[in-house]
Amino acid sequence: MHPQEAQATKAIVDRCNKCGLCTSACPVYRQVLIEAANPRGRIQLVKNYLEGNIPLTKRFREIILTCLLCENCMVNCPSGVRHDQVFNVLRAELVATYGLDWKKRLIFRLLTDEKLLRSSLVFARLGRNWLLEKFAKEMRIGNIPAGRLPLVNPRPFRDRFNEVIRPDGEAQGRVFYFTGCFTNYFAEDVGKAVVNVLRKLQVEIEIPAAQDCCGIAAILSGEGDLPLKNVQRNVSTLSRSRADAVLVDCATCGAAFRKEYPDLLSRKGLDASQAEVLKGKTRDVMEYVAERLAALPLPVNYAGEKIRVTYHDPCHLVRAQGVSDAPRKILRALPQVEYVEMEEANTCCGGGGSFQFDYPEVSKGITEKKIGRIRATGARVVVTGCPGCRLTIGGNMGERDSIAVLHPLQLLDMALSGDDFTKLPFALPGRL
Numbered sequence: 544m545h546p547q548e549a550q551a552t553k554a555i556v557d558r559c560n561k562c563g564l565c566t567s568a569c570p571v572y573r574q575v576l577i578e579a580a581n582p583r584g585r586i587q588l589v590k591n592y593l594e595g596n597i598p599l600t601k602r603f604r605e606i607i608l609t610c611l612l613c614e615n616c617m618v619n620c621p622s623g624v625r626h627d628q629v630f631n632v633l634r635a636e637l638v639a640t641y642g643l644d645w646k647k648r649l650i651f652r653l654l655t656d657e658k659l660l661r662s663s664l665v666f667a668r669l670g671r672n673w674l675l676e677k678f679a680k681e682m683r684i685g686n687i688p689a690g691r692l693p694l695v696n697p698r699p700f701r702d703r704f705n706e707v708i709r710p711d712g713e714a715q716g717r718v719f720y721f722t723g724c725f726t727n728y729f730a731e732d733v734g735k736a737v738v739n740v741l742r743k744l745q746v747e748i749e750i751p752a753a754q755d756c757c758g759i760a761a762i763l764s765g766e767g768d769l770p771l772k773n774v775q776r777n778v779s780t781l782s783r784s785r786a787d788a789v790l791v792d793c794a795t796c797g798a799a800f801r802k803e804y805p806d807l808l809s810r811k812g813l814d815a816s817q818a819e820v821l822k823g824k825t826r827d828v829m830e831y832v833a834e835r836l837a838a839l840p841l842p843v844n845y846a847g848e849k850i851r852v853t854y855h856d857p858c859h860l861v862r863a864q865g866v867s868d869a870p871r872k873i874l875r876a877l878p879q880v881e882y883v884e885m886e887e888a889n890t891c892c893g894g895g896g897s898f899q900f901d902y903p904e905v906s907k908g909i910t911e912k913k914i915g916r917i918r919a920t921g922a923r924v925v926v927t928g929c930p931g932c933r934l935t936i937g938g939n940m941g942e943r944d945s946i947a948v949l950h951p952l953q954l955l956d957m958a959l960s961g962d963d964f965t966k967l968p969f970a971l972p973g974r975l
């Protein structure tokens with residue numbers, strides 16, 4: 544660790560007065576009930592490491608990595624301890640000491656090479672179907688049965704459109720739409736809903752061809768060098784002055800642009816000024832749409848039955864970006880929807896990116912609590928603005944759950960078409 548970084552991290556951990564107010568906020572601690580696994584324990588371990596009292600053992604590594612990076616500890620800390628910064632620095636230190644698991648290195652290599660990613664997903668599409676036919680019942684990835692994994696789009700979403708989609712009339716705004724890998728390769732339904740809604744707002748949409756995976760999975764794993772090329776290319780493409788806003792439909796990509804990019808570039812001693820421009824322009828698409836709801840032709844005389852819907856707050860949206868009102872404003876405006884809050888809507892779903900695959904037992908307990916809270920609302924649809932959460936929640940639903948898992952803009956898009964939601968095919972359990 545660079546001495547300056549060590550000094551800055553030490554200054555953060557020194558703020559901890561061991562009050563313990565973060566402990567009950569930690570979903571991992573609530574699941575495993577071990578002091579070392581709670582935020583206070585982790586902060587004290589890091590403090591002792593920085594003071595030279597303990598080495599970076601494998602057990603230490605395990606404790607630091609058994610964390611969802613959900614930031615719930617941080618928002619509950621009265622002393623302003625920045626757990627996110629401490630954990631990021633320690634993860635980088637762990638990668639420097641122990642290296643990165645080969646499977647993760649392979650995945651990050653794929654994600655940071657758009658051409659390779661594109662061609663490998665053609666094989667993944669064929670392979671997934673073949674594997675499902677052969678082993679559908681037995682195969683699981685972490686806790687998720689293979690049959691619940693999302694299908695690969697028939698072709699990448701971005702290939703469906705011209706780079707610029709112009710409105711019929713005078714443009715009411717100009718945006719870049721960063722689709723992220725998930726919409727581009729797995730969730731074309733979400734992408735189509737985003738484009739449909741923005742078109743109805745008379746917005747000129749540019750879907751830049753020169754966009755890469757945001758790289759946040761590698762960054763948060765402590766591997767900051769591999770995704771650096773992606774970061775710099777995205778910054779240079781998306782910070783251009785041509786658009787008023789950069790819209791994302793993925794909480795994690797938004798967190799990358801608004802939080803991780805400037806931090807990473809500064810940590811590497813690189814120029815972060817353009818990343819700050821991108822940070823200022825990035826909006827979750829739900830924020831952008833919620834501010835313009837009045838301009839949308841929602842049905843006014845809908846007299847049909849309503850469908851009950853609940854919303855899950857992704858950690859990367861509610862805490863990393865402070866977005867929680869916009870999705871609720873959209874959902875409450877839909878005449879076909881009876882919106883109900885679930886208990887602890889902003890508690891992590893237990894996915895935590897690769898956490899659910901690295902620690903499936905801990906993850907499963909946390910996810911089951913989330914799904915129990917969703918069931919308790921009686922909702923037929925749970926919506927959330929993060930593909931990772933949709934994967935975790937949908938993938939862990941029971942066989943008999945008739946709860947669809949969607950992005951809020953998919954419901955808005957349907958509402959704008961005046962659809963009777965009760966007749967829509969929501970019966971598939973955990974449909975993504």
Ligand code: SF4
Nearest residue numbers: 559560562563565620
């Ligand atoms: S809430 Fe903050 S000050 Fe209190 S124990 Fe947790 S990290 Fe330390």
Ligand code: SF4
Nearest residue numbers: 569610611613614616
């Ligand atoms: S980030 Fe979340 S999982 Fe990690 S220590 Fe804080 S509250 Fe616990």
